[in-house]
Amino acid sequence: MNILTFDIEEWFIEKEFSGNRGEKYAEYQAYLDKILNLLEQTSTKATFFCVGKMATLFPDVVKNIAANGHEIGCHSNVHTWLNKMTEKEALEDTRIAVDSLEQLIGKKMLSYRAPAFSIGEDNKWTFEVLAECGIERDASIFPATRDFGGFSSFGHKEPVMITYNGTQIKEFPICTTGLLGKQVAFSGGGYFRFFPLWFVENEMKKAPYSMCYFHIGDLLPETSGVMSKEGYEEYFKEKGTLLNRYKRYFKSNFGKKNAWNKLEKLIKTQQFLSLEQANATIDWSRCPQKLL
Numbered sequence: 001m002n003i004l005t006f007d008i009e010e011w012f013i014e015k016e017f018s019g020n021r022g023e024k025y026a027e028y029q030a031y032l033d034k035i036l037n038l039l040e041q042t043s044t045k046a047t048f049f050c051v052g053k054m055a056t057l058f059p060d061v062v063k064n065i066a067a068n069g070h071e072i073g074c075h076s077n078v079h080t081w082l083n084k085m086t087e088k089e090a091l092e093d094t095r096i097a098v099d100s101l102e103q104l105i106g107k108k109m110l111s112y113r114a115p116a117f118s119i120g121e122d123n124k125w126t127f128e129v130l131a132e133c134g135i136e137r138d139a140s141i142f143p144a145t146r147d148f149g150g151f152s153s154f155g156h157k158e159p160v161m162i163t164y165n166g167t168q169i170k171e172f173p174i175c176t177t178g179l180l181g182k183q184v185a186f187s188g189g190g191y192f193r194f195f196p197l198w199f200v201e202n203e204m205k206k207a208p209y210s211m212c213y214f215h216i217g218d219l220l221p222e223t224s225g226v227m228s229k230e231g232y233e234e235y236f237k238e239k240g241t242l243l244n245r246y247k248r249y250f251k252s253n254f255g256k257k258n259a260w261n262k263l264e265k266l267i268k269t270q271q272f273l274s275l276e277q278a279n280a281t282i283d284w285s286r287c288p289q290k291l292l
């Protein structure tokens with residue numbers, strides 16, 4: 001089973017942090033159109049995790065995705081990482097996001113992805129927050145170490161029923177593979193840009209299931225510049241040293257030239273489901289249970 005997901009926040013980030021440039025909105029829209037056309041051509045449905053602010057600031061973008069028959073999921077309200085929020089802040093952020101998206105598209109939000117996979121050992125309470133906001137399925141766990149967070153002790157790379165403090169959530173973690181003694185992801189983001197397509201497809205075949213994940217920013221051919229110190233610190237909430245800013249620049253831009261072509265080939269050759277479709281095919285009573 002392969003699941004296809006996109007995280008949608010670029011318009012909001014451009015408006016809030018990057019200068020509100022008309023040409024960037026046009027570029028994002030062009031890539032979203034390319035994605036929607038490709039999905040239509042291949043009769044594929046995907047889940048688009050949108051930040052709540054997209055619903056209030058760019059409602060037509062979200063409505064257009066929903067009108068194409070894709071699942072809209074929640075990707076927080078303002079793309080602040082959950083591990084940088086208190087439980088109270090996370091509850092407020094999720095509530096606002098879920099309400100805005102539900103009001104816009106007239107459907108319940110059941111699927112969630114945290115910005116930058118920011119649910120880990122230290123903020124497992126997030127699952128209570130999500131359940132309180134009506135979320136039933138989560139796709140935020142990155143079961144390996146990563147720059148910001150990750151949940152390396154999670155121990156599952158297939159759908160699993162999580163129980164935390166009496167609350168249950170269906171978890172769809174990112175899948176990882178062993179490489180040079182480390183667990184690494186391969187089916188989305190910078191990892192997808194980095195690895196050759198044959199490697200990604202081979203790993204997808206071997207894995208019990210695959211969760212593919214992309215931001216539109218992963219697919220744009222043009223590189224964005226190095227962030228300003230102020231912009232970096234406001235967005236990443238850590239010191240905007242030259243080293244930190246260049247590291248982020250490299251990670252955000254490596255392998256971009258080929259990314260769209262790779263994605264197009266992947267979607268044309270593999271079968272994908274949205275999270276909503278995948279959920280309907282899974283017998284959850286037979287899935288692994290994970291008590292957190």
Ligand SMILES: [Zn+2]
Nearest residue numbers: 007009115116
């Ligand atoms: Zn995101």
